[in-house]
Amino acid sequence: MSPNSATPRASRARRGTAPSRRSSLSGLGPLPWIGPAVLLILLVVLWPVYEMVHTSVLRISTSGFVRGSAGLDKYRKLFGETDLGHVLLATVIWTVVVVGLTMVLSLALAQLFNQHFPGRRLTRWALIAPWAASVLMTAIGFKWMLNQTAGVLNTAMTDLGLIDGPQDWLGRPGTAWPWMMFVAVFVSLPFTTYTLLAGLQTVPGEVYEAARVDGASTWQTYLRITLPLLRPAFLVGVVINLINVFNSFPIIWGMTQGGPSSATATTTVFMYQLKSTDIGESAAMSVVNFALVVLLVLVFLKVSRWNEEES
Known part of the structure; x- marks a missing residue:
């Protein structure tokens, strides 16, 4: 057999292997592309959740040594805590008030920044400042502003009579809660405002022109056109704020550390307070906290009917 006759057969064999490799890759579908993301979710989300649940059924000393299985004893101890009911109620109020105020104020600011006025770019940049700074640093800054002996707020209000x-201000729950809610809204406004502003800028101008031609008033246009078209961005803002505010730790810990006792603690702060006395009980509170935030988001999405198309 001559070399010339073998070369075409070898080339045909080589050409035949390429489609088989492509077909084997195509059989995997999108797995090669989403595989790294799935692996990251497994390592960053699911593995810590497993460890959290596993730790909640162990008897662990304060020094960190495992002393055996505790079964559901840590959950029984947790639900027997006298402060748990108050902490759960405070967490619900904290989440509803902060998220509600954040969405209302952000909607107003987004509507303002969507207009053309002198200095609009400067004010948009200024709004990013609370977002750019560390949340813990902002909380500590407000803590010093509200300090009883050296705080600028007390000095200014005393001088003004x-x-x-x-x-x-931070030593009593009646005044500490409003100030912590103020700081939480303050640091939540930038992201939510820009989310809603992005949604407003996707509304076509022709829709408003058609509404004006039909004789719709400004208020009717806002209710029947702007708000329905803003619904996807609004839902994104609410869901992300629900998760962030419910799990908020730096603001409360930086300003009051949940004290006195647990009077200004949410479930996340209460979980950290339990860590100093019982790691297993703290892990049980983590499991309850995780279940509550998932349930809260699912209930909101169900009530809002997020996956239904607008008629």
């Missing part, structure tokens, strides 16, 4: 003397 608004109060008779320095107030311990």
